[in-house]
Amino acid sequence: MHRPVSRAFFVLFIPIFWAWSSCADKQQEVIRSFYHWQTTLDLSTEEIQELSSLGVHDLYVKYFDVIWDEEAAQPRPVAKLQTVQVPDELSIHPVIFLTNETLEHLDMDGVNDLAWRMCKLMDQIHTGLSKDPPAIIQIDCDWTEGTRDNYFQLLKQMQTYKRFEETIWSATIRLHQYAYPQQTGVPPVDRGLLMFYNMGNIEDPDAAHSIYDPSTAEAYLKQTDHYPIPLDAGIALFSWGLYFHHRELQQIFYPLYADELLNESLFTTVDDTHFAATGEGYFRGRFVQPGDTIRIESMSPELGLKSAEQLSHYLHDHPLSVILYHTDPVILQHYTHEELDSVFSAFE
Template structure:
């Protein structure tokens, strides 16, 4: 259970947070046992991505649904920031229409996930306002990164009904020297400590997953989601340099990728116990009277089995 401190913030929440999960796989697998174990009340399900491709905002990784769902669901759309350096006025209509087409469950909220910047803020916020106009009977929510949470004057407050603070992907993924780019509690504290309550109802998202970052000649080359640990233990191909760090000693295929001798691999882990601890410490700092949920990213990770 999360721990709470009374009297924190100007407008503390009146009840403990409800748990929820992000579902990020293309094929819907709701993992009902895990949902029941953690008492989650809903899934935030990615329906598709949107990126700038061949001079146009194009959807990809569209959700495939083969099962029914016996709990509340929220469609989520991930949009790259680059889209808002080019996007036209029809983007909101296209996305609203595609959500209605691809998401087969009843929903009362739509969430947009985009790491906007000061340079794209105007276009992104205009998109959010238009999306709300097109879906007048739905709530519109969006994600807020740590830098957007802290640097509110420069980044702005998005014109939505509620937001969720993403307390992960905090480190420099491009640097081999980084300890863990998924979650670093010291870095998170630099963004959250001493901040006034966010002016929107704010939920909290924490990470539960692992991946491996592959570096070649000092630069990030690949990300491998939940790598095969049995293969990494093969000393004829990989040398263990330190906990969670490896060197490729013999050029080889790994996770469908061809890796060269002297490539470096750093495995990064955000486990469930750490996520629960982080949520317990952050909730009293960031929650306001409209806060409702701690959302775990993501439900399909093998880290829930450990």
């Protein structure tokens, strides 16, 4: 039997509830986005439909990586994007991954030259995808104190490229860079993309989860009240296996989910995330021996949602792009439409 709600309840509690809910319901303008990190841009009709139904209209597409070529002693673009099909429904935003090592080798002239080359190549690739200059360009680099000056100069120089003058420039920000902007500096760009993953020590065989660990994340997030440039959110969905031989990290199997190892005769289950080799043989091109281990680190739907909810409390910039990493069919198989939707919704 229900007790009737007393009048006193409405008098005393409704205003409080209204005040709370008006704050909680404040709609955040979220631009739902995905990363595309494969070298061939060829989304299937189903994938495009799925993105569309999720309200995703922005695709951050990696155009190429820039590495340091030891033999030639110069920077080199690799894994250049091959485009098979360009989905009309999506705005394409170029992303370039630049290794920190490349910056270590360059002087200021080399940096300026690299900036020009990167822009030119990006321009060439983008022209094949769209007649308009990109609305947003993102540069991904885990810079250090030693390479900061070079990196920031590169970003400044890239922004002078004529065809990209109207473009919004974005740079990825790792958690340690977010937490300690005084030490690491703040990249001279319009926006940052806070990579809310890869926060632990991947090489530690005893670490629990190097992709996302709520307490580690919280420790970083609490360091900073306000980051000097507007931030967008990068959320990981992937799963990988870290392969250790004599407790030393040898290789990352990517993507890798525990269910594959459950069916693999070479390995036995130690616990939910750890597998040990029981014999000798090849696994995904790697020769394993008894005693070798694989640690699965998986951004399950629950963990993906948890990370989104945690980060949502700290990012308040409007509009806010939320970019999920990434449009790999193998990864997306592990998420339902509703689970992906809930990750975006956590910010809304």
